Every structure is written in C-alpha cells, then in structure tokens.
Amino acid sequence: xxxxxxxxxxxxxxxxxxxxxxxxxxxxxxxxxxxxxxxxxxxxxxxxxxxxxxxxxxxxxxxxxxxxxxxxxxxxxxxxxxxxxxxxxxxxxxxxxxxxxxxxxxxxxxxxxxxxxxxxxxxxxxxxxxxxxxxxxxxxxxxxxxxxxxxxxxxxxxxxxxxxxxxxxxxxxxxxxxxxxxxxxxxxxxxxxxxxxxxxxxxxxxxxxxxxxxxxxxxxxxxxxxxxxxxxxxxxxxxxxxxxxxxxxxxxxxxxxxxxxxxxxxxxxxxxxxxxxxxxxxxxxxxxxxxxxxxxxxxxxxxxxxxxxxxxxxxxxxxxxxxxxxxxxxxxxxxxxxxxxxxxxxxxxxxxxxxxxxxxxxxxxxxxxxxxxxxxxxxxxxxxxxxxxxxxxxxxxxxxxxxxxxxxxxxxxxxxxxxxxxxxxxxxxxxxxxxxxxxxxxxxxxxxxxxxxxxxxxxxxxxxxxxxxx
Amino acid sequence: xxxxxxxxxxxxxxxxxxxxxxxxxxxxxxxxxxxxxxxxxxxxxxxxxxxxxxxxxxxxxxxxxxxxxxxxxxxxxxxxxxxxxxxxxxxxxxxxxxxxxxxxxxxxxxxxxxx
Numbered sequence: 026x027x028x029x030x031x032x033x034x035x036x037x038x039x040x041x042x043x044x045x046x047x048x049x050x051x052x053x054x055x056x057x058x059x060x061x062x063x064x065x066x067x068x069x070x071x072x073x074x075x076x077x078x079x080x081x082x083x084x085x086x087x088x089x090x091x092x093x094x095x096x097x098x099x100x101x102x103x104x105x106x107x108x109x110x111x112x113x114x115x116x117x118x119x120x121x122x123x124x125x126x127x128x129x130x131x132x133x134x135x136x137x138x139x140x141x142x143x144x145x146x147x148x149x150x151x152x153x154x155x156x157x158x159x160x161x162x163x164x165x166x167x168x169x170x171x172x173x174x175x176x177x178x179x180x181x182x183x184x185x186x187x188x189x190x191x192x193x194x195x196x197x198x199x200x201x202x203x204x205x206x207x208x209x210x211x212x213x214x215x216x217x218x219x220x221x222x223x224x225x226x227x228x229x230x231x232x233x234x235x236x237x238x239x240x241x242x243x244x245x246x247x248x249x250x251x252x253x254x255x256x257x258x259x260x261x262x263x264x265x266x267x268x269x270x271x272x273x274x275x276x277x278x279x280x281x282x283x284x285x286x287x288x289x290x291x292x293x294x295x296x297x298x299x300x301x302x303x304x305x306x307x308x309x310x311x312x313x314x315x316x317x318x319x320x321x322x323x324x325x326x327x328x329x330x331x332x333x334x335x336x337x338x339x340x341x342x343x344x345x346x347x348x349x350x351x352x353x354x355x356x357x358x359x360x361x362x363x364x365x366x367x368x369x370x371x372x373x374x375x376x377x378x379x380x381x382x383x384x385x386x387x388x389x390x391x392x393x394x395x396x397x398x399x400x401x402x403x404x405x406x407x408x409x410x411x412x413x414x415x416x417x418x419x420x421x422x423x424x425x426x427x428x429x430x431x432x433x434x435x436x437x438x439x440x441x442x443x444x445x446x447x448x449x450x451x452x453x454x455x456x457x458x459x460x461x462x463x464x465x466x467x468x469x470x471x472x473x474x475x476x477x478x479x480x481x482x483x484x485x486x487x488x489x490x491x492x493x494x495x
Numbered sequence: 496x497x498x499x500x501x502x503x504x505x506x507x508x509x510x511x512x513x514x515x516x517x518x519x520x521x522x523x524x525x526x527x528x529x530x531x532x533x534x535x536x537x538x539x540x541x542x543x544x545x546x547x548x549x550x551x552x553x554x555x556x557x558x559x560x561x562x563x564x565x566x567x568x569x570x571x572x573x574x575x576x577x578x579x580x581x582x583x584x585x586x587x588x589x590x591x592x593x594x595x596x597x598x599x600x601x602x603x604x605x606x607x608x609x610x
Binding site: 077094096117246256266268279372393 | 515536538543550552555564567582584589599603
C-alpha cells in the first residue's frame, strides 16, 4: 500500500467515525433507538482506533504494549460498568477523571517530545493548545476525583469553605494561566511546565471542595464538558479532526446538561461554582408553632386507595434508601386497582442529570409514566394524591411564594396544588439546602415518618393484604 | 539539529489551523443541536455515552505511545502514552457497557396494559 493510500484510508476511517459519533448521540433522542446509538459509538471507536493503528508513525514493536495497556484499562473498566445504579453518579465522575488524566498526560508527553526535538514544532498556536489541554485535562482529573469522593461519601458532602477561598482559587487559576502565557511566549522556559501541571491539579481540587452534594448534577455536567474540551485541545495539538469533532460533541453535551441543571435550580454557573450554596443555614425542626399531621403507612395506603390519580415525586432520598423496587410494588398494587399512577421527575432530583429515570427504569417502571416537571405541573390541581418520596427542595412552595427564600425562583413540582399530599420523610429535618418546607405544614399534607424503603414496603403490603393474596 | 521524520518539516502557521477551527465550530453546532433533542429520560445514559466518546483521546495516546523508542522518542514519553491509553480504555469499556446496561432497562408499557 502506498503511503498516499494509507493516509487516505486513515482519514476515511476518521470521517466514518465522526459521522457515527454524531448518529450515536442523535439516536439517544428516544429510548427506542438509543441502544442503536451505543452500537454506533462502539463502531466509531473501533474505526478511530483502527485508523490510528494504520498510521505509519505507530511502530509494529509498540503494538503489544498498546494492546497490554488497553487490556489493563478493560480489566478496570468492566467492574466499573457493573456498579449499582445508585452509584452511577460517582462512576461518571470517576470516568471524567480518567478522561482528564489521559488528556493531560498526552499534552505533557507532546510538550516534552517537541522540546526534545529542539522545540521548532512548538509554534505559538500549538503551545496555546497544549496549555489548554493540560490545564483542562488535569483540573478535570483532580476535580472529578473530588466530586467522586464527595458522591461516594469518602469526603464530606457539605461544602468546605474558608476565608479568602475565592481569592486563593483565582490566584491558583491565574498562576496556571500566567505559566501558560509564559510558555506561549517562550516554549523553552521548561521550568514553567511542571508548575503549570501542579497549579492545574491544585485548581481542580480547590474548585470542587466548596461545592455541596446537591449541586453535583451541575458539576458533573460541567466536568463532562471540560473533558470534551480537553479532547478538542488535543485535536488542535495533533492536527486531528476526529479528536476535534468527538471532543466538540462531548463539550456541547456537557454544556447543555449544565444549562438544563442550572435552569432547573434558577441559578447561574458562577453561583453554582462559587456560591457554596449548602452552607446557607442549618436549622433543626420545623418552623416554630407549626403543627404537622402524621399518618401511618397503612392510613396513607387507604388514602391512596380512594384516589383516581396518584403522582409520586421521587428524590435523592429514594435512591439513598434503595426504595425503587418497593415503589414498583406499590405502583403495581395501585395500577391493579385502576388507579392512574405517574411519576413527576424534577431535572435536578438525584445526584446527576436523569438519575431518577434510570433508577425507576431499573425497577421496571415503564418510561411512559415518568413525566417531566413542565408537563405534570398543569395537571396538578386535578391530582388526588401526591406522594413525595425522598424529595424536599424540589417541592418546596417557598420557591414560588417566598422572595426571601434562598431557592426563590427555582422551578418546582407543584405538589402543593394537589388535593392531598403524602410526604415520606425520616424526620422533620430540613433538606440539603437547610430550608424549611411549608408544604409539610399545609392542611392537606400528611407526613409519613420513616425510612422510604420500609414505608413504601408497608404501603404495598397493606394493599397486598386486603386484596386477599395469602 | 535533526529534523524529525514524522513531523511536518516546517511547522504550520496560524493559517493552517483555520480549517480545524471551522471543523470545531461546526461540530459544536451539530453537537448542541443533537444534544438538545436527546430525551430527558436518557440524560444519565447520555452522560455515560459521552464518557465513552470522550475516550477518543485514546487516538492521541496511541500516537504518543506508538513510535519506535530510540533517541528521537524516549521511553518515558511512550510510558506516559501507555498510561493514557489504559485510562482511556477504562472509559471506553465501562462507558459503553454501562450505557447499554442502563438502556436495556428502559421499557415502554406493553400495549395490552394500556386497556
């Protein structure tokens, strides 16, 4: 094969891979075609890697080592794909860390390789791209590790703040950018490169520690975007269009998801990143003098039995209690009685975008009954019973009614407009944001105290008991 | 100074990068449009899928790890490349597998249940 043909073949493989990556994401527009999307992605990856191995720069003697590295990755990757679905947010964060590490290492290797060759290949543009790749790659690496640690609860989930934190953070990022500028002016100032790496690694840690667990959906989406952008920067370093296209697709995906998350919390990017939201207040107990009515699971089940429509609002509490399979039992008992059951999904419920949908799908609840916030809200006044399950801030009417509330303006699932509200909660402690929820003290609200899994299990058992199954 | 065989003899100026910038901008527009149409139900699998897709950095890692080791290409550069290959492979394998696993769970209501 002539070199010209080989080149053309590599580029055609990359072109096909780019097209397949686009289709891969396009087919995610519906659950019916989504699995085809995974296959398109797999084939795109095969073509991308295969095309690269055809590159004459890749020596035959390196192939066994490359194969070994792929196998090592695969051996770590397989168990990571088998985690329970409640652990998917931390798996995703960990995965971003691996992606960031790979990008950072390649940028580092390329820089030292070109310096080794004398540095004439380190043009201004390439040095700019390498700096971007290394900053984004390494900050994604440590930032994602921190996020994963918080989600896995190895690290405290509450924001860690100290005086002057913002200034320290900006100085660190500013230092990294200053190193990058120095290297762009003169790539031979090699002493700047390790400093650039260290500051980028440090900034990743410092960026994430002041961010609380409830903001993780936005943070994970943002880190997803950074991982994509570091791939784009790598594409510019290596003159590789496939890297640029795949990275751009990823970057835009992360960007859109972060915007969706921010809108769902009525907050700006900068507020999420620098707001240290969770430290607002920490009170115990409900508002003073307010009485709360409570019910047993059996009483709650009776109320639901009288209803025509029941809407379940799941939140992170359902995931923590692993209650989704009990929810499915309850769903079955209710639908068997001709009661119309729907799930109202708030975009930020859980710890990552779409978290609740996956958990409920795992419990075999048909996705036709998972309804988005904007669609369910207009129907709320006609709903007989809303069952709030481990959700708190996303149903807090203060977001609409109380301009002084820290969550004012956040779109909520309007559970307060339903005829009856049943709220399952461990205790009257406020939710993550530390804000009292007036929904619990409303006249039409009954609290069912206890662990979500146990309570929902008891409700389902009540139904199973009186339907005469022995 | 030795001219490396593989790299372009004369490093390109900014003009040579304009087509790549076009590619980047157009790909971003496609990306924004395609992602906007992704079902909200599938945002978690979408993230694990883009995890796997971003592991395309394996291409860069192979190019760094691949060349014959020698005076022009020190061993430790290849080692950095190999570590990057392993890290990217973790994402390829776990990303596609877990996406597929999650998507298998999404089932529509069977027609007979609708009644």
